[in-house]
Amino acid sequence: MVPLKRRKVSSSGAGNTGNTGSESKFPQVVLFLLERKMGASRRVFLSQLGRKRGFTVEELFSERVTHVISENNSGDEVRTWLASQVEGRVRTPAHLLDISWYTESMSAGRPVEVLDRHKLQEQQTDEEDVVEFSVPSYGCQRRTTLDNHNAVLTDALSLLAEKAELSDEEGRGVAFRRAAAVLKALPKPVTSMTQLRGLPCLGGHSLRVIKDILENGTSSEVESTKQSERFNALKVLTGIFGVGVKTAGRWIRDGIHNLQQLQASGQTLNRAQRAGLEHYDDLNQPVSKAEADTIGEIVEEAVASVLPGAQISLIGGFRRGKLTGHDVDFLITHPEEGREVGLMPKIVSWLESQGFLLYQKTTRNSYLESEDGPARPSSNMDRFERCFSIFKLSEEERQGAKQTDTENTPEDAFTPEALSQVKDDGLERTKPAGHKPWRAVRVDLVVSPISQFAFALLGWTGSKLFERELRRWAGHEKAMSLSSHALYDNKQNKYLRATSEEEIFAHLGLEYIPPTERNA
Structure with a gap:
């Protein structure tokens, strides 16, 4: 499969190599040979042949081109490629032709008459039959459920x-991320680039990736990324709790590209790492959600034992309805300021005394409205009192969570087809040799x-992009x-108070x- 390549577009033809x-x-005839599916070396050979015969053959696509020559492409594919060059603003050439016209012209030593058999076939689509989508510009204006109709496209982006x-x-x-968010909000699968006309946040790069997948079933750029040694090394190393991009890059x-090399390197690691x-x-x-609920019961017992009347809420992805997550987050408050x-x-002291914490780091609340003023930080990192921890969830507690998972799962979820999709969701699985009677789980307590709870x-509910858009x-x-x-409110120079999320949305x-x- 030849990757789809975006070539520099010239409006004047300057810099193109015509008849040297x-x-x-x-x-009056300006030709351009499309490399896609033709191949680079064959394109170079045919271009040189055309110039020897006295034809103007452009190296770069431009608005001067009158005849686009391609091999093994449909008219729709070529038209989509042309539109991708400058996002649809280039005039479509007079002729989209099969390679057969070019070879006949070379044999004749002149441009032969363009016949129907030379023209690329284009699917006749009634514009009224094309379902175009429309979504608001901001992600916080869209309703995006977990039911994603364009997972192949959004996974790639x-x-x-x-x-x-x-x-x-x-x-x-x-x-x-913004481009993927737009596709997640669409009510139906995308089957044509035409459906995306007018949608916000879809830049040229994202559109090329989408088009590549719609045409070829995959994106060459995505596949190349998956095979990248550096990308995979960064994923592994940043997957270590406490390791960021800069540390992994160093x-x-x-x-060092994997855990074994890190362990053998003698690198100095901090306590979190x-x-x-x-x-x-x-x-x-x-x-799993059941494991998160089990941890929630433990945290609730800890909170109740040290401050009766305090309230605890499960936040993050689980509050958005996700069934699995990378960690578990809880927000704690008390109705009396x-x-x-x-x-x-x-x-933390209670949890440690009960043997639940494998690691913890606590930070104090450093936010003071009277001193910090209205300016918000460039990132969304807040300054609440917080504990980053690693929980020790025992086998007994995990079994209870698994039982809950099973009881709450529909019977049709256990069909062979459904089970083939299961990766690792906390359900019962074979214990390997040396299986330890507990597992570690990342837990954040806030x-x-x-007065700031809403x-x-x-x-803390997310998603991260939704919050960024807000x-x-x-x-x-x-x-x-x-x-x-x-x-x-910067216009009124005052804080807008709220006791619920609904009030915040109303203020906005x-x-x-x-x-x-x-x-x-």
């Missing part, structure tokens, strides 16, 4: 976003004052500053979207 060394015998993020190219990563420069390496397999295994101060060390709940909407459309602590002038529809 001789004048064109046929100045998400992988390229991950590649960009691991290469410290945040802007490119956000662009791919290790790769030192020749040592714990992450020790529990790597567990922490990279999905956590100030009672939550100093709560986290007490919770304590918020009741903002914290909204910020903040973008607030700043660009409403002249407001939104964080997980507060909402500030947005229709309320429930958590299960925030999976952008």
Whole structure:
């Protein structure tokens, strides 16, 4: 399969290689040979042959081209390729022709008459039959459930976003994430590039990836990324709890590409990284909703024992309806303002005394509205009292979670077809030799004052892109500053208080979207 290549487009033809060394015998005919499916070497040979015969053969596609010659492509494929060059703004050449016209012209030594048999076949599509989609520009205006009709396309764009993020190219990563979010919100599968006309956030790069998949079933760029040694090394190393992109990149420069090489390297690891390496397999295994609920019961018991009346909420992806996740997040508050101060060390002490913590790092609340003012940080990292931890979930507790999973799973989920799709969802599986009687789980605990609880709940529910879009909407459309602590109106120079997520959406002038529809 020849990768689809985006060639530089020239509006004037400057820089193109036409007839070098001789004048064109046929100045009204300007040819361009499409490399796609023809191959580079064959294209070079045929181009040289045409120039020797006195034809103008452009090296780069431009608006001067009158005849596009292709091999083994349909008219629809060529037209889509042309549209992708400058996102549809190039004039379509007069003729889209099969290679047979070119070879006959070469034999005749002149441009032969264009007959029907030379013309590329294009599917006659009634514009009225093409289902075009329409979605709002901001992700926080869209209702996005977990029912994704375009998973093949969004998975590809998400992988390229991950590649960009691991290469410290945040802007490119956000662009791919926004494009994927648009496709996730569509009510039906995308089958034609025509359906995407007018949709927001679909840049030229994303459109080329989508087109490649629609035409060829896969994206050459995505497949190349999957085979990239650096990409796979970054994924493995950043999969270690406590290891970021910069640390992983430094290790790769030192020749470290996997866990075994890291362990043998003698690198100095901090406490979090040592714990992450020790529990790597567990922490990279999905956590089931039932396991999250089991951990929630433990945390609830801890909170109740040190501060009766405190409230705990399961947040993150599980609140959005996901059945599995990478970690488990809980938000804790107390209905009486100030009672939550100093709560986290007490919770951590109780959990440690019961043997539930393999690792923990606690940070104090460093946010003071009166001192920090309305300016929000560039990232969405809040400053609540928080505990990053690794939980020790015993086999007995896991078995209870698995039983709950089984009881709550429909009977048709256990058909051979359904089971073939199961990867690792916490259901019963064969115990390997040396199986330990517990597993490690990443757990984040966050304590918020009741006055900031609605903002914290909204910020910690996600998805990450949905929250980014909320903040973008607030700043660009409403002249407001939104964080997980507060909402500030820059025009009125005052904070806008809220006791619920619904009130925050109302302040922002947005229709309320429930958590299960925030999976952008």
